[in-house]
Amino acid sequence: MYKRLLLLSIFLSNLVSSQTTMTNVISDAVYYDGYAATVSNPVPSGLTRLNNARYTRKLTDTELDSFKAKIAMRVTIGALCDNYDRLGEVFLALVPKSQSTYTIADPNVKRIEVGRYITPFMNKNRTPSEVPYTYDISNLYNVFHDNALRSTYDMYMELDVFGVPYAAQTQVLGCSGRIDVFSGTLTFFSTDTGASVTDSNNLIPILSYNRLNNYNSTDSTGETVRIVTFNLPDPVTNARFFVISTPHGANAGGEEYIRRQNYTYIDDVQVLTYTPGGTSCEPYRVYNTQGNGIYGNVAKTFADWTSWNNWCPGNSVPIREFTLPSLTAGNHTLKHTVPTAVFNQQQGDVYLSVYMQGKSNVTLDVKDIKTVDVNIYPNPTSDFVNVKSKVDVASITLFNVEGRKLTETYRENRIDLSSYSTGVYFLNIILKDGTIFKHKIIKK
Structure with missing residues (x-):
């Protein structure tokens, strides 16, 4: 974790100290109670309020042209009247050129999540009163400069942070009766120094902040599984997949506090295995100015933090x-699963985002993706x-753990295992x- 923070710090320092382009997209936008009706308060110039938790702004052609090959994204969240840890995200939204406006649920808008963060427990009356988050998003250079994509879509950046003020209204001096929860700023820094440009020419949004659990949002009953298909009209090389996920559930035995292995498959081949967390949260203690049960009053050891934390x-x-x-x-299939997830008392979710970039001999549009x-x-x-x-269903084939084919059915939606011994088997399912x-x- 310390090494990663140092690299990000050096990365941003190098950007600022060299020939740098700075693009400020959102400045000190005020966010409001996420559960309340959308407020009618004035909106900063150039922004659109999609709801109390999200602002959007269109990137101009001049701004898109100005992006250089190495790009850092900086999010700064300021404390107002929410003193708890909340989820926030940054999205790139591709809006058809024919639309001058859009809504958060507009089916014509293609959206990818390019960054996620967790707010600290902040008391607005104490310092530091804001927290910075920095991301290396140099891969988006190809997207920002893709003329085919820009001729079809306008590109908007969305900054989201969902907050509620109810605890702060009684716990934080000056917050009584207020529903403003955070302020948010989104800025890009870019440079060509030390950069190497890739030649990706397509973008595939696969999942955007998709809710996953094993009790009412899954593609396999009783399991934590998401299955998504996407179609490529032409072969793609150097297909880079970007994955963001966090488990949530703050109840006793909830998924926030138990570390689980995650597995991602492409076309049934395991391509990514990871367990969230496992890092020390001590570097972020300074931003947690409101007393809380996560950080406590004294520093914790690395072993203390890594025994349970999924995020800081x-x-x-x-x-x-x-x-x-x-x-x-x-057609290709992405499958993401968290086999040991419990979701105690049927509470909590995993929020999952995935998108792909790659190179094709034919310029590709942003493709429609369907969740199976x-x-x-x-x-x-x-x-x-x-x-x-x-x-x-076209066919279902049953295999044993050694990979030997046992039986197969056609044009039926079930298969019989009653004659086989107890143990583990695999189904190969082909849909029409x-x-x-x-x-x-x-x-x-």
């Missing part, structure tokens, strides 16, 4: 990345496994639209 109030969330040398044209509405149940099973999907994915089944 006051820190940015890691952007994880993996690269595939090549992807063929046609599939339930696979029951699991474990004593006999039949059912596949429920809006798309008809060409979507293919595997799923682990336990025979009891």
Whole structure:
């Protein structure tokens, strides 16, 4: 963690000290109670309030042209009348040229999450009264300068921070009756010094702040699984995938406090494994000016922090990345799963974002992505496994753990395991639209 912070600090320092372009997108915008009706308070010039928790601003052609190859994004959140840790995000929104305005739920808008952060416990009457977050988003240089993309879409940056003022109204001096929760600033710094430009020419938004759990938001009943398909009309090389996720659930035994391994698969091949957290939160103690049960009154050891924490109030969330040398044209499936997640008392969620960049011989548009509405149940099973999907099932094939094919059904949405011994098996499921994915089944 300390090394990562040092690298980010050096990265931003190098930007500011060299020939640097600074682009200020949002300055000291005030955010309001996320549960209240959208306020009618004046909006800073050039901004649009999408709701109390999110502002958006269109990037001008001059600004897009000015971006250099190495880009740092700085988010600064200021304390107002929310003294708890909250989630915030930065999104790049691609809005069709034919639209001069849009809403947060507009189906025509393509959106990718480019940064996520956790606010500290802040008392606005104590210093420091703001917290900075810095990200290396140099990969977006290709997006900002893509003429084909810019001819179809206008590019907007959205800064989101959801807050509520109820605790601060009684705990923080000067907050009685107020519903302003945070202030937010979004700034880019860019330079060509030490930069190497890639030649990505396509962008695939796959998941944007998607809610995932094992009780009412999953693609496999009883499991924490998200399955998404995307189509490539032409082969893609150097496909870079960017993943942001955080587990939440502050109840006793909640997912915020228990570290779980996450697995990501592309076309049934495991490509990313990680466990959130595992870092010391001590570097961010200084920003937590409101007493709280996370930091306590005294410094904690590295072992104390890493035994349970998934993220730190006051820190940015890691952007994880993996690269595939090549992807063929046609349908592909991304599967993300957290097998040991419990969601005690059916509370909490994992919030998951994924997007892809790559290179094709043909300039690609931003592609429509669909989340496969599939339930696979029951699991474990004593006999039949059912596949429920809006798309008809073409075939289901059963394999043992050694990979030997045992049986296969066609144009049926279930398969019988009653004649097989207890243990672990794998289903290979093909839907009629060409979507293919595997799923682990336990025979009891």
